[in-house]
Amino acid sequence: MLLVVALLCLFGADLAVYPVDPWQELGRIGQGLLLPRWDEPVVLIEAVGQTVAFALLAVAISAPLGLLLSMLFRWRLVRLLCASVRSVHELFWGLIFMQLYGLSATTGLLAILVPFAGVFAKVFAEIFEQQSRDPELTLAPGLNPFKRYLYTLIPQAWPALLSYTRYRFECALRSSAILGFIGLPTLGFHLETAFKQGQYAEAGALLWAFLLLIATIRFWVRPRLIPFYMILAIWLLPETVGFSNSGYFWQFISQDIWPRALREGDLAGALDWYGQMFSEQVWPGLVQTLLLTQIALVLTGLVVLLVYPLATRSMAGAVMRWPGRFLLLVLRSTPEMILAFVFMLLCGPSGLPAVLALALHNGGLIAFLVANASDAEHGSRQERPDEPKGLLRYAYIETPRRFPAMLAFLFYRWEVILRESAIMGILGIATLGFYIDSAFEEIRYDRAFLLIAVTALLNVLVDSLSRRLRRLTQAESVRQPDSSCLKME
Template identity: 60%
Template structure:
């Protein structure tokens, strides 16, 4: 009845919100949300004490890990920016869009596991693991930014000028947005570089995982604080005039790699990733194998990944509504800086790190993964919404306090919140898959298990399934945005 009293433009928002809420609630009985009895408080006190007393036994090793983290990020972003910009100019072709969707749909950790089978724990593995998916992301976002530019300057230059026509019209207009987005994506690359340490590359994540699992929380905290300092200090040292120097330095700072044997590459591509029955031409046995994998693994794992993403998406929305007022100057005044710090902590901390802590609290269930996903993504979205709330023009007689939040700001900001949530749904799907590395039976759990068992044929099938799921979710989210008549979020702030 409430919907009928609202303007037509408001109905899709409520209908869509209720639909997602219903799907999330309906998914709860099928999710393993068991809280296992434990006494984590002593361990949590040790973690808290470690955060307050960071310590590292070998400062040269810490400096080396920081440099490797930066080197992987700079090298990968430099490659992906150039290739992404090239693909963005061809993005109108369906084949290019499909290619970019496919490579960005696979998480960089999965790419790392794939390249590791060919190149080992080398610098090339780390750089390609980040550069390949980021190329797809840059191509999509750059194409969207270029499409948003005014066509008027292009009418002042002859089209025969070719590259100059494009460079001095579309590219020149889009440059501020492009650079803003590249800077943000570099921050993401630092997180990705850190996470690659979890598969053995010598970045901050490698030493953090080792220290955390061994209960050496002061050492783990030192690494975590170093990462936060790295992110927080970007504004002071990441200047565009210095970027070429950083990129050149990154090439020399990357860890040494063993020579790559091309035979391993072709062995992996032509033999390892295909089931033996298919290689030997036993088509019926190959079909039986694929049918077995689809029914026993792919369908349950895909359904569970989608189920967890829906719960995490709705929980993210609830967290956003609770958290954004804490960082809005218009709502809480000067105390907004404390909220900004809290949101910086949530959005800068990798989901795997948050999930590790929740595992201690709640035990090995899906609950730690859901909470980690919700907090990380709500930290980003709440920060963006809080920043936008300060630009809302209020009436002279606007209410104060809770009424200002409930009846003035939130209703006006809600379309933007929904657009950002739908835009991040694909990211939540990707991250929920890799959280399977913690034991949650999502697609990531089976991918990791397949690599550990040297079942590359099964691993490839699972990775392709994860990519298809991401592409499907992105398509559904785009259609929902169109149904609600939501504008696409600005890529520079939402990716």
Template identity: 50%
Template sequence: MRRSERVSTSFGFLGVGLFCLVFADLSVSTLDPWQEMARMARGLVTPDFLAVDRLGEALLQTLAFALLGVALGVVAGFGLALVFHVRVVRWGCAFVRAIHELFWALLFLQMLGLTALTGILAIALPYAGIFAKVYSEILEEAGPRAADTLPAGSGIVSAFFFARLPDAFVHLKSYTFYRVECGLRSSAVLGFVGLPTLGFYLESAFKQGHYSEVSALLFLFYVVIATLRLWMRPRLIPVYLLIAPFVLAGGAEISLDNIVRFFTNDIVPYPLRSADVLDITAWTAFGTWTWELVADQALPGIVATLVLTQIALVGSGVLTLVFFPLVSRRFLGPVGRTAGHAFLVVVRSTPEYILAYVLLQFWGPSMLPAIVALSLHNGAIIGHLVGRFSDELALRPDHPRGLDLYAYEVVPRVYGQFLAFLFYRWEVILRETAILGILGIQTLGFYVDSAIAEIRLDRAMFLIVITALLNIAVDGLSRAIRARLRLATTPEIQ
């Protein structure tokens, strides 16, 4: 019974995705991609590590921002997880994690300038929101049995440390480890807005068509991600965290005036900025301002964002089912799996922006490159997680082989976990639609980016809040669906 409900939900989402395709512009219009493609291909096979100035520095900065950002997020998130039952905390966390790291970075740039704190907070803040939620779920699901055996009158604190935490610790650790990889990706991408990480040079090189430098930077990043398990040892973490602040030292100084100005002037809607509280004309102008923003940007932005998200969600699901056998013990030997891992590392570590640009060259501007880029990126991430999960399955000695094994044994058994991952990723895909402005797709993120480019932070803030609310709605829906299908609320990450 339960399984059929999962299947019908899947078909429901497939239906919504197909319905959205009707509204998506998928035209193919490129004429001559080959000249640029040939240059890219040449660059790819001739990575030039010497051409990038400050390559080592960029790498260190990427690691330092990621580690400090995630560490701060872990500490804050853990603290918040303990009081997650308080409604204000829950809402606050939902809000901060609903905003893409890039937008946090852009906001902090306004307040703090190009400082280390900007980069650290841009990662730490949304991650704290995510950690708080996931940690609290893990702690909740930790078996109550240990706690039940405690003598009556045990203190809350000792009960927590001796009964609840040990049981949940393995899960907390594996989830945190997974987020470090995400943190590295986030840190690299922060370079796009000016922090001195790999993304800074990657974006410049890519924009200028210096593809040998692009491939050098990408290869370096792939190696960092692929070898994460080797160097990310629990024992070494304190060492890394001690070194990281030295790597980030320097930069502009922080001024309180700028922070105050941001809150008291910049994000106050323009018509109200210098007006009296009782000034009727200012409030009328504010009404017009709000209405224009809603009608011209927010509503069309929401439609485009949702259409793209729903199609990319289905695309990610389909690609996950294609990708996960590539890294699964159940289907491939060590050699095949290594190749599969390499492939998935490349696909999930290449920023979506670059995937989209390459596809834009092939197909011209439409929603098609965006859909495929988002599906590839997320399919590779979930495929990696589902592949690992499938390794844990115990099979009977007389299990079927090949396609039968895939279709009748493994997929049905991993399906619940697969859906849990996918729904969990839903809000992430929604956030990622933000950074595809080059394709001329006017998602909410496109309008936020425009407002920031025009230094209209009041508009940017208004649209960011709408984006966050949309994210919270999707998150709530995803939670409700997962609960209904009795999927694990927290995906199990080994």
């Protein structure tokens, strides 16, 4: 069904390939990646440190907040609140908070921790649902619900909670990096500047630094070092650039984000404004966002099927799987915005760079998880001597075993791909993000608020649909033990 929908979307999506001559520029990019150079090591260290600082502090605040919300997740109001905040991309939250607090540490932290709190609440609640209820029988009747969680569910779920928090920190590093695209002094700021100025050796140095940061998380993130990292992160936070006026908050939410006609009680004028916005911006941006999302979703599945065997012990071998795993590390660690920027040099300014960037990034991430599941199973069972090898093994053993979980992972990423498709508009692609970014540049907060609300509502609907499809395909019944770590963003 998804494949048929994606094929139909091809007729309406802007996937034009413009006549460009990018090969000389791409050659320079390749040379920059192979021969990276950075003449100001202090600036590079500061950018890496501030990227980590935003990510670490945001996770340190949002994880406990999400844990508290997960205990109340049975309340519909809490579920709606969490769904609303996690449906808005970190870049959009950054644009909102930048109007209130300028280019400040407050803007960067809130942009990450607000949506992450909603994600933590949802995933932690689902982790708790998977735990045994038998220990509750030992507790006194009428005990405080928080104490029930403290003495029964949290101890059972603690390994899964820690595992997901570690994974979420990796996501926070990527989110912190791309906040540089709106001016915060993280790695993304220097990356965007280097690419726009054609300084590809500097861009290569930044990309390699970020890949190294992601690849070595397991070595430098140690529980006993967390307090030291927290103190260092607070010290590394940047100073405010612009303004920091908390008193402006009330004016912003009570006046600036509403059209003038609505504030003046002119209902007819407000309806006319909303109708004009729908026809000129909401509908065109919505259509292109959905079309690109569905094409990228199916292409992501194809990328997974093509690349996951390269990183598995059973098909690539114990030695040759490492180049495959390195390829998956590059794909899942490189921000989609950077991939899309490179593809724009090759294909021109259309939706095609966004589709390719989204498919490669998400395909690399899901392929990494599928390959890990394959290696875990391969190491825990005795292989039969008559099992087929090569293409036959791929077609008749590995892929049928991995496909249900892969489909579940793909449905989990559907909402994420939709949010990422929207923010691609910041690069000039005609999705909802294009109109949102334009509204902020024109200081039209009423337009920006309407478009962000539409984006959030669309994400909530897609998330609901993906959950229904997971139940229909019975994908949940074949999840791996650590699949709770896959409900991303």
